[in-house]
Amino acid sequence: MSSSERTFIAIKPDGVQRGLVSQILSRFENRGYKLVAIKLVNPTESLLTQHYAEHVGKPFFPKVLSHMMSGPILATVWEGKDVVKQGRAMLGATNPLNSAPGTVRGDFGIDTGRNVAHGSDSVESAEREIALWFKPDEVVSWTSAQATWVY
Ligand code: RTP
Numbered sequence: 001m002s003s004s005e006r007t008f009i010a011i012k013p014d015g016v017q018r019g020l021v022s023q024i025l026s027r028f029e030n031r032g033y034k035l036v037a038i039k040l041v042n043p044t045e046s047l048l049t050q051h052y053a054e055h056v057g058k059p060f061f062p063k064v065l066s067h068m069m070s071g072p073i074l075a076t077v078w079e080g081k082d083v084v085k086q087g088r089a090m091l092g093a094t095n096p097l098n099s100a101p102g103t104v105r106g107d108f109g110i111d112t113g114r115n116v117a118h119g120s121d122s123v124e125s126a127e128r129e130i131a132l133w134f135k136p137d138e139v140v141s142w143t144s145a146q147a148t149w150v151y
């Protein structure tokens with residue numbers, strides 16, 4: 001398990017517009033994950049079609065597209081041990097009604113179509129998504145001045 005593993009976490013337009021950005025970022029910081037990229041994006045249809053390529057053609061895809069284009073998205077990359085799997089666990093299930101309290105979707109969401117945040121579902125997806133949303137020089141490697149064992 002690599003401590004340099006990275007995941008792509010995006011706060012969707014509903015999360016941004018409801019003012020949940022700082023609370024969601026805090027959860028990842030508090031857990032001990034390292035923020036290595038962050039920016040606000042108005043995504044194009046082309047970017048979203050590539051991002052959700054596995055869902056193109058599914059009945060819910062047009063709704064996903066219009067929701068994801070309804071306002072800015074906060075795109076972030078987080079680094080740390082097992083961050084892909086842990087990030088998904090911290091977000092909760094796709095349907096917020098199936099998400100446990102304590103998860104982002106379980107605490108802040110009700111509808112699948114307004115489930116607040118996205119998280120990469122595998123290390124391979126994370127690499128693909130990070131390259132899609134960020135230029136290489138927008139992802140910043142850094143070392144904490146604290147001892148490496150302090151989270
Ligand atoms: P995400 O990719 O956004 O992190 O969500 P996920 O992995 O939990 O779920 P995924 O299957 O990848 O679906 C992507 C997004 O599409 C919307 N969706 N709607 N049946 C439906 O109406 C339906 N299924 C999926 C959700 O917004 C979901 O997050």
Ligand code: MG
Pocket residue numbers: 119121
């Ligand atoms: Mg997904």
